[in-house]
Amino acid sequence: xxxxxxxxxxxxxxxxxxxxxxxITAPSAAKAASWESYYSSVKNFxxxxxxxxxxxxxxxxxxxxxxxxxxxxFSVLRYESVIHxxxxxxxxxxxxxxxxxxxxxxxxxxxxxxxxxxxxIVGGTLYPGLMVTAAxxxxxxxxxxLAVHIKDVCVLTxxxxxxxxxxxxxxxxxELRDRGTGLVAAILLAICPGYISRSVAGSYDNEAxxxxxxxxxxxxxxxxxxxxxxxxxxxxAFGYFYMVSAWGGYIFxxxxxxxxxxxxxVTGRYSLRLYIAYSSVYIIGMLLAMQIRFVGYQxxxxxxxxxxxxxxxxxxxxxLVEYVKKQLGDPKLxxxxxxVTVTLxxxxxxxxxxxxxxxxxxxxWTGRFYSLLDPTYAKIHIPIIASVSEHQPTAWSxxxxxxxxxxxxxxxxxxxxxxxxTDGTIFIIIYGLTSLYFAGVMVRLILVATPxxxxxxxxxxxxxxxxxxxxLREKAPVYTSTKITAKQKASAKTGADQPLPFQKEGAFLxxxxxxxxxxxxxxxxTWVTSExxxxxxxxxxxxxxxxxxxxxxxFREAYFWLQHNTPPDAKVMSWWDYGYQITAMGxxxxxxxxxxxxxxxxxxxxxxxxxxEDDAYDIMRQLDVDYVLVVFGGVTGYSSxxxxxxxxxxxxxxxxxCCVTPIV
Amino acid sequence: RIHRHHIVGTAFxxxxxxxxxxxxxxxxxxxxxxxxxxxxxxxxxxxxxxxTAVIQVVYMAMVGTFPFNAFLSGVLSCVxxxxxxxxxxxxxxxxNKEFTDLPPERAFAxxxxxxxxxxxxIMNFLG
Numbered sequence: 001x002x003x004x005x006x007x008x009x010x011x012x013x014x015x016x017x018x019x020x021x022x023x024i025t026a027p028s029a030a031k032a033a034s035w036e037s038y039y040s041s042v043k044n045f046x047x048x049x050x051x052x053x054x055x056x057x058x059x060x061x062x063x064x065x066x067x068x069x070x071x072x073x074f075s076v077l078r079y080e081s082v083i084h085x086x087x088x089x090x091x092x093x094x095x096x097x098x099x100x101x102x103x104x105x106x107x108x109x110x111x112x113x114x115x116x117x118x119x120x121i122v123g124g125t126l127y128p129g130l131m132v133t134a135a136x137x138x139x140x141x142x143x144x145x146l147a148v149h150i151k152d153v154c155v156l157t158x159x160x161x162x163x164x165x166x167x168x169x170x171x172x173x174x175e176l177r178d179r180g181t182g183l184v185a186a187i188l189l190a191i192c193p194g195y196i197s198r199s200v201a202g203s204y205d206n207e208a209x210x211x212x213x214x215x216x217x218x219x220x221x222x223x224x225x226x227x228x229x230x231x232x233x234x235x236x237a238f239g240y241f242y243m244v245s246a247w248g249g250y251i252f253x254x255x256x257x258x259x260x261x262x263x264x265x266v267t268g269r270y271s272l273r274l275y276i277a278y279s280s281v282y283i284i285g286m287l288l289a290m291q292i293r294f295v296g297y298q299x300x301x302x303x304x305x306x307x308x309x310x311x312x313x314x315x316x317x318x319x320l321v322e323y324v325k326k327q328l329g330d331p332k333l334x335x336x337x338x339x340v341t342v343t344l345x346x347x348x349x350x351x352x353x354x355x356x357x358x359x360x361x362x363x364x365w366t367g368r369f370y371s372l373l374d375p376t377y378a379k380i381h382i383p384i385i386a387s388v389s390e391h392q393p394t395a396w397s398x399x400x401x402x403x404x405x406x407x408x409x410x411x412x413x414x415x416x417x418x419x420x421x422t423d424g425t426i427f428i429i430i431y432g433l434t435s436l437y438f439a440g441v442m443v444r445l446i447l448v449a450t451p452x453x454x455x456x457x458x459x460x461x462x463x464x465x466x467x468x469x470x471x472l473r474e475k476a477p478v479y480t481s482t483k484i485t486a487k488q489k490a491s492a493k494t495g496a497d498q499p500l501p502f503q504k505e506g507a508f509l510x511x512x513x514x515x516x517x518x519x520x521x522x523x524x525x526t527w528v529t530s531e532x533x534x535x536x537x538x539x540x541x542x543x544x545x546x547x548x549x550x551x552x553x554x555f556r557e558a559y560f561w562l563q564h565n566t567p568p569d570a571k572v573m574s575w576w577d578y579g580y581q582i583t584a585m586g587x588x589x590x591x592x593x594x595x596x597x598x599x600x601x602x603x604x605x606x607x608x609x610x611x612x613e614d615d616a617y618d619i620m621r622q623l624d625v626d627y628v629l630v631v632f633g634g635v636t637g638y639s640s641x642x643x644x645x646x647x648x649x650x651x652x653x654x655x656x657x658c659c660v661t662p663i664v
Numbered sequence: 665r666i667h668r669h670h671i672v673g674t675a676f677x678x679x680x681x682x683x684x685x686x687x688x689x690x691x692x693x694x695x696x697x698x699x700x701x702x703x704x705x706x707x708x709x710x711x712x713x714x715x716t717a718v719i720q721v722v723y724m725a726m727v728g729t730f731p732f733n734a735f736l737s738g739v740l741s742c743v744x745x746x747x748x749x750x751x752x753x754x755x756x757x758x759x760n761k762e763f764t765d766l767p768p769e770r771a772f773a774x775x776x777x778x779x780x781x782x783x784x785x786i787m788n789f790l791g
Contacts, residue, residue, distance in 0.1 A: 228762060230751055230774035234781060272762055276751045280778060283744045287785045290736070297732060327695040328688075337688050 060183055061170060065163045068190035071526065072159040072200045074534035079551075081155045081202070084536040086577055086594050088204035089584035092154050094122060095131040099138055099150050106131070107293075113589045114579060116571050116624065120595065124293040129246030130209050133157065158199040158208035165212040166190040169451065172219040173458050175226065176424045180466060185458035191525040194402035194450035197533045207447055210247030215451050217243050217253055218431065221281060222424045228273030233280040240281065241288035244295055251304050251369055252435075252448060257281070258311035260430050265318060269423065275319050282312050303357070303364045310349065317345040375441050390444035399439075401532075402446050404524045405517050406457040410436075413456030416463045425459075432456050465514060471507040538581070540638065552636060555581065558629065562586035566627060573620060574629035575609065575642055576602055582629065591623055609646065706753040713746035737789040744782045748775055 047055065075084070083092050098106040109122045137160075138153045169189040173182030189195060198207040217239035224232035244250045261278050264270050286299045286308075299305045321341055328334050356362035364370075371378035371385060375393060378386040385391060399407050410432070417425040432452035439449040500506070535541075540552040562572065563586045571589045572582055579593020592602050608619040620628070633641035699707075720738050729735055755763045755771035763771070 228755070229766075230748070230755075230771075230778050234774075234778050237781075272754045272760060276754060279747045280751060283740065283747055284778065284782055284785070287737075287740055287744070287782065287789065290733075291785065291788060297736070300736065324692065328691050 057179065057183065061167065061186065064166050064170075064183075064186045064190050067187075068163040068166045069159045071191055071529055072162060072196060074200070074530050075536050076155065076201045078534070079536055079539050079541075081152055082536055082538065083151065083155060083204050084200070084202040084538060085205070086537075086580050087206075088154075088202070090580040090594065091130055091204050091206070092151065093580070093584040094126065095134050095154055096150055098131050098135045103132075113583050113587075114593045115595070115598065115601065116589045116591050118598065118601065120597070125595070125597065127206055127244075127246055127248065127294060128292070129213070129242060129244075130157070130204070130206050132245070133161075133209050134204075154204045155202045158203050158205075159201050161209050161212045162190070162195065162199045165195070165215055165451070168212065168215045168219055169454065169458075172215065172222070173455060173462075175219065175222055176422075176428055176455065177459055177462065181458050181462040184462045185455050188406065188454040188458055188461075189451060191522065191529075192403070192406065192450055192454055193525055193528040193533065194446045194453070196525070196529050197402065198447050200529070200534055202536055206247040207249075210243060210249060211447065211451065213239060213243035213246050214249070214253065214448070218427070218451075221257065221277060222427050224277035224281065225273055225423050225427075228271075228276050230276060230280055233277050234284065236277070236281045237284035237288060240285040241291075244289040245292050248368075249448060250289070252438075254299075254305055254308050256431060256434060258307045259434070260427055261311050261315065263426060263430060264423065265315075267426075269426070270318075272319075274423075275315060278315060279312065282308060301361065301363060302366075303362050304366065304369055306353070306362060310353070313345075313349060317341065372438055372441050372445075391442050394440050394443045394446065398443055398446065401528060402450070403453055405521050406453050409457035409460045410453050412464075413458070413460035416459050417456065428452060428455055428459075461514070461518070465511070468507045468511050468514070471503055472511070474504070540636075542636070552638075556585060559585035562588055562627070562629075570626040571624055572627045572629055573605060573608065573623065573625040575605070575631075575645060577645075578629060578631070588627075591625065609642070700758075703753055703757060706749055706756070710746045710749040710753070713742045713749065717742035717746070731791065733789055733791050737786045737791075741782065741786045744786075745779060748778050748782070751775070 075082075083089060094106070094109075097109060101109075107123045107128075110119060111122045112119045114120050134150070134154050134157050137157065138148065138150050141148050141153065166186045166189050170182040170186035173179075173185035175182075195211065198205060199211070217236055220232055220236035220239050224236050240250070240253060243253055257278065261274065264274055289295055289299055290297065300309070321338060324337060325334050328337075353362070357364070365373070367378065367382045367385060371382070371391075378391070403410075414429060414432070417429050432449070432455075435445070435449035435452050438445045538555050540554075542550055542552070544550055559582060562570075562582065566572075566588060568587075569589070571591065572586065573591045574582060576592040576594055576596060579590045579595075582588060582590050583593065592598075592605050596602060604619065604623070608616045608623075611619070631638075631641040632643065633639060634643075717739050720735070720742065724735050724739075752771055752775040754760060755766055755774075756768045757763070
């Protein structure tokens with residue numbers, strides 16, 4: 001019913017009409033007609049298949065993005081938005097300094113509040129990628145007038161980059177096989193516990209952005225090898241630069257790429273695209289990496305980076321020889337040339353390497369990475385590396401815990417990769433196998449293996465689901481006599497399998513089985529995230545006998561006590577585990593902290609902790625100590641306190657022959 | 665007797681390989697003469713870059729490595745432009761089947777972009 005003031009579809013106002021007259025029905029009828037036509041067009045609105053597929057894909061990706069972010073927020077919801085563990089507090093402190101003082105001050109910062117009396121050249125001994133990333137996010141948000149605190153930006157950096165990593169996994173999976181694989185890879189990587197362990201909200205550590213940079217570099221490199229374009233190679237070089245700025249694990253990239261190139265050269269799958277990709281990525285990537293002060297000249301002086309340089313020179317020789325072969329028509333002439341060149345090149349290369357190693361110009365593999373090749377090395381020679389709990393060899397239960405069904409799907413994925421080998425699948429095979437080997441050596445490196453395991457398992461899942469769905473959608477074959485003979489002939493020739501009886505039902509059952517497995521995986525991942533990887537180590541929770549939850553905030557109370565009740569220039573001695581937290585929250589000078597760059601200093605502190613009171617007092621007077629911080633877990637049953645560490649590692653680190661300091 | 669056999673044998677091998685080398689050189693020369701002028705220009709550019717790099721290394725051997733970052737940036741800029749020149753040559757060469765659908769303008773634009781990034785980094789690294 002038209003009322004006064006309401007306009008009809010014709011634009012005529014109802015006020016002009018008298019009530020109950022026939023002209024009223026005309027505009028309302030016209031309005032109803034227009035509504036009907038609109039409704040019918042909506043009903044008949046049908047997307048084309050391509051558009052449907054695009055809509056589904058985008059919807060799935062958006063949901064994956066949100067899921068990857070949301071499932072990492074357990075500790076924020078349970079406790080508060082607080083930074084976890086120990087190392088992230090140093091990163092938070094440096095990010096705070098960066099946002100307050102600016103990039104120039106940050107890059108040239110000498111910190112006199114840690115490692116008293118030595119101090120620490122922070123600008124030259126850290127990987128700035130994480131801090132710069134968080135600072136940029138903070139400045140962007142501030143520019144958009146969102147008044148966020150830098151602490152919240154730091155806490156939520158890791159989940160944000162985890163979502164981005166899932167997106168990169170989608171593109172990588174698409175590059176390796178097809179879009180279905182990409183989607184499965186994205187969802188696997190979004191919830192896989194191996195990755196969640198180091199990227200929960202609050203875990204503000206280098207790995208948060210480093211895994212994103214790692215996967216991005218690998219994706220861009222594979223894209224460069226597949227397309228042979230210099231633009232993608234430049235992208236890969238920038239990805240490598242981001243990785244070098246973010247984490248010491250870039251060594252993995254700079255050694256994996258030469259191995260991949262060597263495998264391709266040896267198996268005869270080389271092409272001009274490989275040369276373009278590797279050479280440009282190596283040169284530009286190396287130059288960019290040398291801009292980070294902490295890395296410095298290592299790309300030309302360190303033994304760990306020599307594989308890349310060796311393969312670079314090998315590649316130049318190899319492709320030069322190929323070029324000559326193509327120019328010359330005559331194989332005999334070419335053989336002679338080949339002999340001369342190869343012996344000359346190998347000789348010169350070997351000579352240069354031997355001279356470099358002998359004169360000590362090329363430093364040998366450092367202990368940190370040598371212990372990956374020889375797992376027993378650290379225990380004998382560098383106990384401080386062996387003492388870190390994350391550096392222990394991996395038990396099989398950790399693989400099951402962190403990967404669940406992916407550990408079974410990994411070999412299946414390898415089978416599918418080998419079945420149709422391309423440059424991309426060879427890369428992911430090499431990445432998967434090498435990273436799994438290193439994951440077996442050190443628990444911490446399960447994180448590096450996770451993207452490879454997710455991608456290869458995604459290939460397995462996607463290929464299986466695809467095959468099963470194809471079987472389900474097959475129309476029942478209509479048999480005529482001619483068709484049977486043709487089919488028999490064809491199957492006799494190619495050995496193709498006949499359609500099995502109950503094929504459709506079998507495929508349906510298998511699909512249900514796959515669904516069951518994947519649902520279980522989802523439950524497992526959520527349970528693991530909730531139970532194991534969401535504790536902020538700085539706040540502990542326990543259940544009393546009457547079921548009430550009790551929160552222990554002792555760490556933070558102690559640090560804030562230090563901040564409020566001690567003079568600003570007080571020096572605090574503690575075991576190095578707590579150094580970062582004391583400087584970040586207590587804002588006092590510490591003697592040793594988690595950077596562990598000076599083993600002698602740490603051994604001195606350990607000696608002070610292990611001696612009787614009189615000797616300890618002398619050592620502490622020497623170090624100018626005002627306060628001692630000791631963690632004692634006897635009252636609450638906290639099991640990893642200083643007494644526990646004293647029993648295991650302090651003495652071992654102390655008794656290294658190089659670290660016994662004479663007390664005058 | 666053994667001596668004479670030995671000497672005659674090596675002389676024969678050397679003569680054979682000398683002849684081989686001469687044949688090789690003439691064959692390479694005639695094959696190279698057929699390459700288009702465009703590619704020859706790129707080759708000149710690459711060789712120029714490499715020669716400059718060698719000169720810098722020899723200079724470093726004479727006067728020492730300080731400041732190392734300047735030496736590295738000089739050598740790597742020469743090596744880098746040579747490598748990028750070789751990449752451009754590969755992409756522009758009409759004889760390469762892989763790059764037939766890549767327009768040479770795109771290849772050159774990529775080349776220029778990579779060189780730009782390379783030299784910006786070099787300028788930052790020179791110190």
